[in-house]
Amino acid sequence: MEPIKQRYSHQRETILQVVQSTLVHPNADSVYKETRKIIPNISLGTVYRNLNQLVESGRILKLKDEAMVRYDGNTGQHDHFRCSKCGKWYDVELIDQSIFKSFAEKHDFRIESFNLELAGTCKSCLDS
Amino acid sequence: MEPIKQRYSHQRETILQVVQSTLVHPNADSVYKETRKIIPNISLGTVYRNLNQLVESGRILKLKDEAMVRYDGNTGQHDHFRCSKCGKWYDVELIDQSIFKSFAEKHDFRIESFNLELAGTCKSCLDS
DNA sequence: AAACATAACAGTAACTATTACTATTTTCTT
DNA sequence: AAGAAAATAGTAATAGTTACTGTTATGTTT
Missing domain, CATH: 3.30.1490.190 (Ferric-uptake regulator, C-terminal dimerisarion domain)
Structure with a gap:
């Protein structure tokens, strides 16, 4: 089985920028809100899907709040x-x-x- | 303000026993299922409420799965x-x-x- | 021991975070 | 330029958890 091809997506790159440009460890919903300032009609499902892909490809990290999942743009050891x-x-x-x-x-x-x-x-x- | 009085509850003690008598780190739903074998008509809300109280009073620990919250009857250092x-x-x-x-x-x-x-x-x- | 105040309950509805689905659009290769 | 499929927006569905409501159990005070 071939590796899954990942195409360029304006939405994904914007989401990555949003996560990388802050230190507050935002959750999915606040990534969504922030990204909507740049792409007003982006869908929440798109945000979730791309956050998961970014985690899978190692470009961001996943943390855990009490219940909510949070994300971190800093992938260094800490x-x-x-x-x-x-x-x-x-x-x-x-x-x-x-x-x-x-x-x-x-x-x-x-x-x-x-x-x-x-x-x-x-x-x-x-x-x- | 006075400390909140906690009354004895058969349900709470049974839930505690269930959590303490296993090593599998059950989630709320499986605590619910196991407790229903002893108290068949116990409510899921009662299980959640009491698990949270048991955590607050330090009698059990809270862990975190990917999404689900799990509980541990062993409060020792580990x-x-x-x-x-x-x-x-x-x-x-x-x-x-x-x-x-x-x-x-x-x-x-x-x-x-x-x-x-x-x-x-x-x-x-x-x-x- | 009877009466009272309220903690706890069962059952159900509501809420929140996340994923799945569907028809359409975008990306990339040929 | 045409075709294949990755990605999208919008919406519906799901899972875990909490809130609500009328009733029952517990513990205290007469």
Whole structure:
């Protein structure tokens, strides 16, 4: 079976730009709202489909809120801290991914992804 | 304002028992199905309400699947590995929580919870 | 022990995030 | 320029969860 051909799409590139141009870790709906400022009649289904494709092709990352799925334009190695008071996500550097390698070898698992999420209260919420 | 009084409820205790008596990290719906074997006319809303209360009171833990929320009767320190092939969750000991303490102090955050989830393929799925 | 206040309930409707469907348009190759 | 199929807009459907409503169970106070 051949690899699926991916054609150029103005909508997909716009969505990618929207996700990459912010640090707020938007969810699908706010990507939709933001993209509609550029392509007013874009469909919500198109946004979901393209966000999933962008994740599959490794161009963006998927995070998880309480219930909602969120996206991150930064694909570099980092972890996440979420403030439960203001709801903001912080990118943090906490864990060296290499520790998972020895873990996988020890247990005979193959690790494909990992996700470390801390939650709590951030400095600015603690101060105010 | 007074602390909210929590009354005894047969349903809640049964739900707790169901969650504590398994290692499969059930989701709300399967807790519902299992509890109905004991209380046949229990309502799905009652299951959700009580699962949330049990989480709030620290008696069970909340995990996150791709979309579904899952629950864990084991509140001790451990992390999670999920096999993307068979869907099973494994409890693993990977990270010493004390590393978060120094992180919190350094950044002036207050950490209230953390969640480390690894995903990949487990040994038995790799073998078969 | 009877009366009271309200937490918890069962059953159902509503809501939110996401996916599926369909007819049309766009992209790319020949 | 024509043809194949990837992608689209718009809408309907689905899944997980919460909200609502009238009734029942629990615990407290007379």
